[in-house]
Amino acid sequence: MSRRPQANTRPSQSVSSSVPAMDTQTQLQFMYMFERLSEPLYLGPKGSKNAYFIVDPATMDENTRNMAQMVRQGLQQASILSTMSFNLKMPRNIPNLESIGSACKRSEIFSYFLPSHKQAANELAQILMAQPSREEFLSMCGYCRDSSMINSQLWVHASVRAALNRKDMRGVMIPALWEVLPDLFITTPIRKLARAQSSIPMEGRVVLNINGNNLRPTTEKQGKSDSGSADVVIDPNFSGRSENPENKLWYFREDLGVASHHWHWHVVYTGSSPK
Structure with a gap:
């Protein structure tokens, strides 16, 4: 039931030569974030390459850090062969996501046509757009994705929207929506x-x-x-x-x-x- 993902081909101003071209590593890191949205990124391998997300422990509370360590040890004992890993660093500036979580609760069905949900989506998109580099954008995407404040459907909307509007994400392939949110x-x-x-x-x-x-x-x-x-x-x-x-x-x-x-x-x- 798959269709080939479509590249970001929005007609807009030309890309500066200083903007790094889209590479396979970045493409896969962004795509794999959309797999199994109900699970935190540290929980297990993603995609055909069994890729791991190595999340900065500073972004976790003590219980989550212990759980992440147990999961990693279990995967190592299971001898799951991984050919790729991604480092997600602690965001330079930790955003206050409480207003977003209040406007669109994690358990709700997100709709951009609801004023409160639209406001929350705009706020999260602005946070992601404000990141000064591609690496920091991806780290912020991971941080917000796993936050208890963020609705998964809202995160998909805001992260795709930010990626389509960032020059340093030009050419990224967006996953088929019916596979992400069936x-x-x-x-x-x-x-x-x-x-x-x-x-x-x-x-x-x-x-x-x-x-x-x-x-x-x-x-x-x-x-x-x-x-x-x-x-x-x-x-x-x-x-x-x-x-x-x-x-x-x-x-x-x-x-x-x-x-x-x-x-x-x-x-x-x-x-x-x-x-």
């Missing part, structure tokens, strides 16, 4: 089915083609096992559900591409972009 695009029964299948070894899977809420889809055998496990695949051109003919008119609400474009449109054209 609950905004994919119905609960299908998400539960995908989560259940994700624990099955790759060699035992089949492809499970989903059409809306149809839970009796066709399958294509991929592995040698007869376990019945499956990868859940949603056609990127899927529009609407199949239970009711009238649902075919719902393309403007259900289409992955249209819905993600609408989200991205309001990230770029906010009406109140930080300067």
